[in-house]
Amino acid sequence: MINIFQPSLGKEEINEIEKVFKSNWLGKGDYVRKFENNFAKSLDKSNKHFLSTTSCTEGIMLAGDLFKFNDNDEIIIPTISFPSVGSVVVFNNAKIVFCDVDKRSLNVTAQNIEEKITSKTKAVFITHYGGVPCDMDSIKEVCDSNNILIIEDSACAVRSFYKNKACGTIGDMGVWSFDAMKTLSTGDGGMIYLKSEALKIIAEETLYLGLPTKQKSGIDSSTSNTNWWEFEMNRPGRRAIMNNITAAIGCIQLKKLDNFIEKRKKIYNQYMNAFSDIEWLRTPPSFNGQIKSSYYFFWVQTKKRDELARYLLNNGVYSTFRYWPLNKVKLFRKYVDDSNLRNTDYISSNTLNIPLHHSLSDDEVSKIIDLIRSF
Numbered sequence: 001m002i003n004i005f006q007p008s009l010g011k012e013e014i015n016e017i018e019k020v021f022k023s024n025w026l027g028k029g030d031y032v033r034k035f036e037n038n039f040a041k042s043l044d045k046s047n048k049h050f051l052s053t054t055s056c057t058e059g060i061m062l063a064g065d066l067f068k069f070n071d072n073d074e075i076i077i078p079t080i081s082f083p084s085v086g087s088v089v090v091f092n093n094a095k096i097v098f099c100d101v102d103k104r105s106l107n108v109t110a111q112n113i114e115e116k117i118t119s120k121t122k123a124v125f126i127t128h129y130g131g132v133p134c135d136m137d138s139i140k141e142v143c144d145s146n147n148i149l150i151i152e153d154s155a156c157a158v159r160s161f162y163k164n165k166a167c168g169t170i171g172d173m174g175v176w177s178f179d180a181m182k183t184l185s186t187g188d189g190g191m192i193y194l195k196s197e198a199l200k201i202i203a204e205e206t207l208y209l210g211l212p213t214k215q216k217s218g219i220d221s222s223t224s225n226t227n228w229w230e231f232e233m234n235r236p237g238r239r240a241i242m243n244n245i246t247a248a249i250g251c252i253q254l255k256k257l258d259n260f261i262e263k264r265k266k267i268y269n270q271y272m273n274a275f276s277d278i279e280w281l282r283t284p285p286s287f288n289g290q291i292k293s294s295y296y297f298f299w300v301q302t303k304k305r306d307e308l309a310r311y312l313l314n315n316g317v318y319s320t321f322r323y324w325p326l327n328k329v330k331l332f333r334k335y336v337d338d339s340n341l342r343n344t345d346y347i348s349s350n351t352l353n354i355p356l357h358h359s360l361s362d363d364e365v366s367k368i369i370d371l372i373r374s375f
C-alpha cells in the first residue's frame with residue numbers, strides 16, 4: 001500500500017539520540033533549548049517568542065487559558081479545522097461560531113470571517129490548509145479593526161511564508177505539530193509562538209507545573225537556597241514539556257526540512273502537470289510568488305470522489321479527506337445555525353487528498369498518476 005503520509009528518519013537521528021542517552025539527561029535540557037532556538041532562527045524570529053511542547057493540540061488548548069476564553073465569548077472556527085480547535089472552545093464554555101471556507105483552497109477568507117463577527121467575537125482560528133498560507137493581509141485587517149485575536153494553526157505550514165512572514169508568526173499566537181504524520185516529525189511534539197513575550201512566560205509556567213520560570217530547581221538551587229526543596233508556584237500548571245530525546249530528533253529533522261519540502265514541491269508540481277488536462281478533475285488553485293507553501297497536502301476535487309478513493313484503495317494507494325468539517329461532527333451540532341455553509345458541503349463530498357510525502361519514489365508517483373488518469 002502506498003501511504004498518504006510518511007515520515008523519514010535515519011541514522012543521523014539515531015546518532016543524536018545516542019548522545020542524549022550518554023548525557024544521562026533525558027528530560028528538558030540543552031537539546032530542547034537548541035531546538036527552540038534553531039526553529040525560531042529558521043523563521044527569522046527571536047527565540048523569545050517560542051516555546052516547545054508535547055503536541056500541537058497542547059498548544060491549541062493553551063490558547064483557551066492564555067486568552068481566557070469564557071462563556072461570554074464567541075470563537076470563530078472555519079468548518080475545515082482540526083478537532084482540537086473545536087475542543088478548546090467547548091472546554092472553556094465559549095461558543096463555537098462556524099464559518100465557511102474557500103471552495104478551492106479550503107482556506108478561510110477575510111469575508112468568511114467578517115460575516116460572523118459580533119460584539120462577542122473574541123478570537124478566530126486560522127488553518128493554513130495543506131501548508132498554503134491564508135490571505136493574511138485581509139484577515140489581519142478585518143480582525144485588527146474588530147479587536148479580534150488571531151490564532152494560527154500552522155500544523156500543516158511548517159516553513160510556509162506569506163509575503164516573507166512565517167505562517168504561525170503573523171497573528172497573536174501560532175502552533176505547529178511534529179506528530180508522526182507531519183513533514184518535520186519527532187514522533188510527537190509541538191511548537192508555540194506567542195507575539196507577547198509576557199504571555200510566553202505565562203505559557204512556559206502553565207506548561208511546567210506552574211513553577212516560576214526564574215525559579216531554579218534541583219541541584220542548581222542548592223547553591224543559593226538553604227532548604228532547596230522549597231518552592232513557589234505562580235499559577236496552576238500542567239506538565240507538557242518537550243524532552244531532550246524528542247528535541248534531538250527535531251534538531252536533525254530541522255536540518256533536513258528544506259530538502260523534504262523541495263522533494264514534496266517536485267511531486268506536487270508533477271501532479272499539477274499530470275492532471276491539468278483531465279476534465280472530470282480539479283487540481284488545487286495555483287498561488288503567486290509572494291507565497292511559499294510547505295506542500296503538505298495535494299488534493300483533487302471531483303464529483304466521483306468516493307469511487308476514486310475506492311478505486312485507488314483497491315489498487316494499493318491510500319487516499320483520504322482532511323479535515324472532515326467540524327459542523328458535521330455530532331459533538332458540535334448544537335453550534336450549527338441555519339447559515340449557509342455551501343462551500344463546506346461541496347468540499348466534503350468532492351475533495352480527496354492523495355499521497356504526498358518526501359519518501360515517495362518516482363515509480364510510486366508514476367503509479368498514482370497512471371491510476372488516476374486511467375480511472
Ligand SMILES: *Cc1c(COP(=O)(O)O)cnc(C)c1O
Nearest residue numbers: 055056057082153155177178179
Ligand atoms: C496534525 C494537526 C494538528 C494536531 O497536531 P498534534 O501535534 O497531533 O496535536 C492540528 N491542526 C492541524 C491542521 C493538523 O494537521
